[in-house]
Amino acid sequence: MSRCLPLPESMGANVWTLARRELRESLRSRWFLLHTGVFMLLGIAVSFLSASTAGGGGLAGFGRTSAGLANLVTLVVPLMALTAGAGCVASERERGMLAFLLSQPISRFEVIAGKWLGLALALTASICFGFGSCALVISLEGSSERAISMVQLACLSLFLAVGMLGVGVLISVLSPRMSMATGLAIFAWLLFAFVSDLGLMAGTIVWKVSIQSLFVACMVNPLQAFKIWSLDGSGIPLDVLGPVGQYATDHFPRALPWFAAASLSVWGFAPIALAALCFTRRPRP
């Protein structure tokens, strides 16, 4: 038997142990590799096409690349983060592994924090691979001076990914089965990525929603907040987003990044905090 001396109870050590395992498992997961591969390939394609059609780079070329990548991120990154988060608790619960894990000398908060951290690190790796490939293509096209903007876009993508990961973990905590968690995660992705856009358009036409309300609705949606912030940060005129973009540029030219930052911060913190609260108070594993 092992007779090693136990370390003093340490929340940080337990969280890190769980995070490392989650990171390792994610990097081995076929779904995660597939999402990362798709993100890399589409990113490279967008970068190559945007840069080459702009005649070898420059501000216009990078702005187009940046806009293309922002659109790509709003589709791929939330899907990746939501499905990864949705699987983390529900799959272990379904296979009976969660009860065994919780019978160890760790707290439920440590379990959820460790899983979240591990998945956040895995998403960071995935985003770094994706943007790294894009940066390589852009630098080969002679646009290496825009590297800082690329890093900025990658950081914003990570911000978005962390928020969506929290939503995924919350779904996972509340779902008794893996199939339900995956279904809800995909539904949430559709809601954020498509339904809200279409809903806003329909609302504008049918109920004559005011432009102020539309702007608020856009800022509440983390994907729209990300898109507005990333385009604004890349120096792209927001009128490409339609009347809401024009309104934002006219009325909040300086406050816009702060609004977007506030929206993404709330999405980054609130869902994971709620997930931790639900998980620690859940009567069963």
Added chain:
Amino acid sequence: MIDILDVRMSFGSLHVLRGVSLRVAEGESVALCGTNGAGKSTLMQCITGVHSFRGSIRVGGFDVRTDGKRARRLLGYVPQELAFRDDMRVSEAVRFYAALRGLRSTDVRAVLRPVLLEEHAQARVRALSGGMKQRLALAIALLGDPPMLLLDELSSSLDIEGRESFLRLLMELRGEGRTLVFASHRKEEVAMLADRAMWIVDGALHACAADGSVCVPAPCFACVKSIKEIDDVAMPTTA
């Protein structure tokens, strides 16, 4: 010592445990018997703090609800359904759970030797048989040398030979003064390992009397006789 006092637990409208009380002394070995779905596994999971319940459970003086980490540090738990990630190596699983138990460094082979899995340290968990997984679960439960062991359906996945060696190992552990609480359907296991047996019938705990009939609903520490005196552990009927 494990102190269980008036524990009640239900899944929705289904009452699984109805006022269970039990005291397990240091070094004592207690068998939990009962039909499938009687509540044995649920009681064990309440002791580990996995399920919430009404009443009180203290392990080594620590309340499993308010001081769960300290209480679980004193417990090694072998579940009925063995659950490991299939693509994990045996050595990875041992190291992972050792780290959660705060062990500074772990000699994986030394951990696996007593359960005869030393040669399988580099095997994937999915390559192990049910019996091997059960032995791996015991090796993990013994990490950090906990003074109390909870074993749910302790030899359910084992063949005859595996069961014999598993029981011998448990006898050794018991001989070292470890407290055992185990659920079992097998009379020979109960007779070999337990100081006393408790029946769970419809979520209530009953102590076995010498003639195999039910004494009174638990707690009933005074009138319980050693299981060694019981020739035949009969399924009790509620009084």
